[in-house]
Amino acid sequence: MIRRLARIALPAWPWLAASLLARVAGLAAGVALLAVPAWGAVVAVDGDLDVVLLAVVLVSLAAAKGVLRYLEQFLGHRAAFDLIADMRLRFYDAVVPLAPGELEADSGTLASIAARDIDRVEVFFAHTIVPALAAVLVPGAVTAWAFLTGPVEGAVVLGAFLVGGAVVPLLGRRASARAARGLLAERAAIAQHVAEDVAGRAEIRALHAEETRLAALDDLSARAGRHLRASGLVQAQRAFAGLLWPSAAVLALLALGAAAPEHRLVLAAAVIGAAPALTAVEAFARSLPLALAAARRYLGVLDRVPAVADPVRPSVLPEGPLPVRVDAVRFRYPGSDAPVLDDVSLDVPARGRVALLGPSGSGKSTIASLLLRVHDPEHGRVLVGGVDVRDLALGDLRRAVALVEQRTVLVSGTVLDNLRLGAPRLTEAEAWSALEDASLADDVRAHPDGLDARVAEDALSLSGGQRQRLGLARALARRPRVLVLDEATSHQDVLTQRAIRLAIAKRPDLTAVVIAHRADAVAGMDRVIRLRGRPVRSRKTLTPHDRAPQARNADCAAPTPEGD
Template sequence: MRQALIQTDLIRVLGLWRARRGWLLGGAAMAVLAALAGVALLALAGRGVSEGLRSGALTGAAVGSLLLLRPLMALRPGARYLERLVTHSATFRALADTRIWFFRRLAERLPAGLGLRGAGDLLGRLVSDVEALDGLYLRALVPGAAAIAVVLAVSVLLGAAGPALAAIVALPLALALLLPPLLAPGAARAAARVAKARGGLRAAAVDPLLGLEDTLAANAEPRAAARLEEAGRALAETQDRLSRRSAWGGASGGLLAQAALLGALGYGLAGGPGAVGATIIGLFLALAAGEVLAALPRAGTALAAAGASARRLFDAADTPAPVAEPASPAEAPRGHALRAEGVRFAWAPDRAPVFEDLSFELPEGGRLALLGPSGAGKSTLASLLLKLAAPQEGRLTLGGVDLAALPADAVRARIACLTQDARLFDDSIAANLRLAAPEADDAALWRALERAGVADVVRALPEGLGTRCGEGGARFSGGQGRRLALARALLAPADILILDEPGAGLDPSAERAFLETLESATEGRSVILIAHRLLGVERPTRILRLVGGRALPAMG
């Protein structure tokens, strides 16, 4: 069962690499050419030596064989160089495609955040597990193609010299070809443990660092270090077991290569003087094949490691999307009036509903304030409106069209959100702003910064729009970072803007100033303001309070 699953996963990986098949096939072809050049080189050398021994002098055949060595001696290293160049280039491109595919799958399936999946674990899958897939091509498929070509060439060449010699030499070489599939099942179990332990180590290292302030404040660094040490020890133990299996495979391949050499030698000893020439050619060809087959037994371990890593990738990538895309999407509506009709929603079947019978309207250009304490469902409503989640009952409509009938990207093009923990990435201010509008020119960026009330701050910076924000926007104060995030939201060509606790984390004066900026900056758009309370500067056209899963008119 496990072996069948590995095969399915590896075939699926190859399917992800279809766009790079030209590079992949080219690299395999170069590997075959280099291997066959080595066989031809030693075959001609063996023929030259055998002719010299048979006649006691350099005959025309011997001289001809030796003369052909010159171009082959130049061809072989050239082919080897091109093989490394093409195979590694093909691998880098294929792995880059895999990372992009995996990232997109995660974006589709974890739109509301990592949730129960740890950042360290997903980082391990995106980096380590994707990198482990290079073994499928570089250490399994490419050596396998070269080995098959070499065994066939040796069989053909020795068959011309003597069928018995061909059978004696080619049989152990052919058995070496069977080592990878024979060794793969056992190695797969060990490789799965290695992949799991590697993910555990990554999580043990990354998770405490992501919450370093809390770790230090709780004096938890000794416990974090102990957890990291334990994870490292577990990984070392699993890697040791996998290495032992790989070593056994290498030893088995070496024994079979030696068996081919001994078979050729035994043929010569038993065949009498006439068999000396064929024996020498057989020895040389066995040496050539042994060099190519030396790495082949480890291909089983490489296949197992790649299969285990592929399983971890697909396990995360195949998580069902929280909101399915419509099979036949509706046409985008002209208007953008928003309406909730009897919405019922719970995050899980065993959890209490967040909304029981939620209904409200937001006309075009309206400004709706939704108030309520923590846990009332304010942020949940933002997730529903952005199609990060879907109601179990009732419906949400945009311009009269059910959101369920619209693609998620179409909805998010019409509805933008400024979250309470809007993140600035460790990139330039311009790059952070252009997340909302990749084609926006500098003039548009400055207009958004002006409307957000932070343009003067950016102008005062030596590098202006090119200033890096630092991880999490560490370069700026909380109020400045929030205004930069607002400028990014304002760049989006959305008709509706959701402001989820926009003043969270700011001191009272900064919060009031920011909310006053919002009033003017969002003019001309429909606005949903989600907050615990109002300060009196927001001026909404309607105020609702979330109580018991319903939206009720605010009193007083």
């Protein structure tokens, strides 16, 4: 994990190198701040000390150390923040191809990784790489000086630095790593729990489930607290050992004997001055397990290979209206033994208006997901405009095919912001046209702000029907060539459903597929294809009802007349 993070940090090496130089120089100034007075005390015994010069040197060293410390922090954090920004972009780029077909993580977990976990990795960039290198360079220089003083002195200093730099940071390493992994898991569970509470607050109040939800949150917090206590115990042990080893080294140097005590006094001061270089190792050893556990969760998302990806040489969709064909498709969801669709075929002609009707679990929404290539079938093909969707670039396919689901997800912003989500260059005139087709224009005009009316993320200020119609208007604003409505008018009254169907029918270049449970929701369609659920047999059987060539392996109803 450290090697992978080091590779991520490579683009910021100029900033990190400058931060390292500033840190080494600052630590050297800190060593001199203690070693020079010790040397002055030795010189003062002979009466040759220039106190004014000594004071000027010490003040200069202190000022230099302060400036160098600031530069080290500034340069290190400059590198870290650039890298964190890049990590968030990489995370988003990795999540998009996985959603929604393969992304098993919940929204709270994803938010926890994108925000808190990536922030924790900042410790590695800003407070680990540079301090780790400086912990080798500065104590190494002091150790070399100690060996020049004498082999015994060198051995004492080397042993002290090895204890401070290698033994102390590794105390309780496994317990610390275990606590870090557990803490991150519990915090992610807390984030998901709170996200669910926010999303379902109306249901929680209606069911009087506040106490139950709070009790579950308390249990998660208690488990996180146990991991924090385990981590704190390890940190306390390391802190005690970190205070002990420099004092032991000084006492050992001063107890070596009477020969050349003045040299050992200066060397002891240098050891105390170099100790912060190794104290930093102990400090990042406390935070590093949490950073590595966070990085493991982050990189775990980046390492996932999308099952659905762009082809190497994508084909191009033909111009004009697009037919849709499902050809002998079999599909089962991951982890399921029974296929949802088995040898299913159907045809939707260009400019056609076809409805898929059937009970829950019959595969209607699965067909929509295959059409948008959220998943790929195990067997068979899904074609748009005569081209297998697996041969199309995902961007081209999803620009041509728009899906409106039963529950519309809106973003915080204005009505116009939501309409421009898939059409950033949408004009206000085009926005009003899309709202008219979705039977929402009168509602928006009634608001004092019109297109600038604010819409919250959860859109509690809108009714369920208005949410659906805004989602439909957003899809129509993109001017798709295939429109899939998956229970997208379930919250509408009969007259509104009829107005929406008529508006869609006026678009001559649009092929429409309407998914519903009830026959009254698909009145006016050219053809109704009934999908049966899986009653007894493991193989889904969709028998032609009228032998029409447009639909095979499906129950096909005659066109339903338009009516009031």
